Amino acid sequence: MKPTAINPGRRNFLTGRRLSSPDRVRPPWTRAASVDAACSGCGACVPACPQHIIALDESGRPALDFTAGECSFCGACADTCPEPVFDRAITAFEHVAVIGSSCFAARGIVCQSCGDACPESAIRFRPRLGGPAVPELAADRCNGCGACIAVCPAGAVSASTRPLEAAHG
Numbered sequence: 001m002k003p004t005a006i007n008p009g010r011r012n013f014l015t016g017r018r019l020s021s022p023d024r025v026r027p028p029w030t031r032a033a034s035v036d037a038a039c040s041g042c043g044a045c046v047p048a049c050p051q052h053i054i055a056l057d058e059s060g061r062p063a064l065d066f067t068a069g070e071c072s073f074c075g076a077c078a079d080t081c082p083e084p085v086f087d088r089a090i091t092a093f094e095h096v097a098v099i100g101s102s103c104f105a106a107r108g109i110v111c112q113s114c115g116d117a118c119p120e121s122a123i124r125f126r127p128r129l130g131g132p133a134v135p136e137l138a139a140d141r142c143n144g145c146g147a148c149i150a151v152c153p154a155g156a157v158s159a160s161t162r163p164l165e166a167a168h169g
């Protein structure tokens, strides 16, 4: 499965540089088609986000940077947008989090930061002999908030297309 996002780096976000990754995570309650069709590039959603995770990409469209923080689903981006880009009736995100092979547990280092941060208790740790417990992510519980991406010290978590068997909403 090909990850769909997102490691543009916190520095880019803080310095106001635009995101350059070819893959995007768009704001909640939007889809690529609605952003492409209706976003005027006004940028109103960028300062509206209290989590400071929205930046404009090189096409002037909003993209999320989960390395800077998680989405709290506050709705400020949707409330601020003057165009028909957001639809609060749809599932906020199509992606879920995926834990990659660079997780510290694979290198014998104890870490449970992602599990501690997850508001949905979607990450459990499976004990094993001879090494630290290994995180396992239940995609059907994940709401895509990105909290686990923001806190992972190994950069091991990314957003990826929701598996078909876990699709809902």
Ligand code: SF4
Pocket (backbone or CB within 6 Å): 027, 028, 048, 049, 050, 051, 052, 053, 054, 070, 071, 072, 073, 074, 075, 076, 077, 078
């Ligand atoms: S819902 Fe709130 S926290 Fe999430 S991207 Fe929109 S403004 Fe930011």
Ligand code: SF4
Pocket (backbone or CB within 6 Å): 099, 100, 102, 103, 104, 105, 111, 112, 113, 114, 115, 135, 151, 152, 153, 154, 155, 156, 157
């Ligand atoms: S926060 Fe990152 S390094 Fe730590 S257990 Fe989770 S995936 Fe592994």
Ligand code: SF4
Pocket (backbone or CB within 6 Å): 096, 097, 117, 118, 119, 120, 121, 122, 123, 137, 141, 142, 143, 144, 145, 146, 147, 148, 149
């Ligand atoms: S994206 Fe949010 S809900 Fe999903 S596993 Fe990470 S912290 Fe939990």
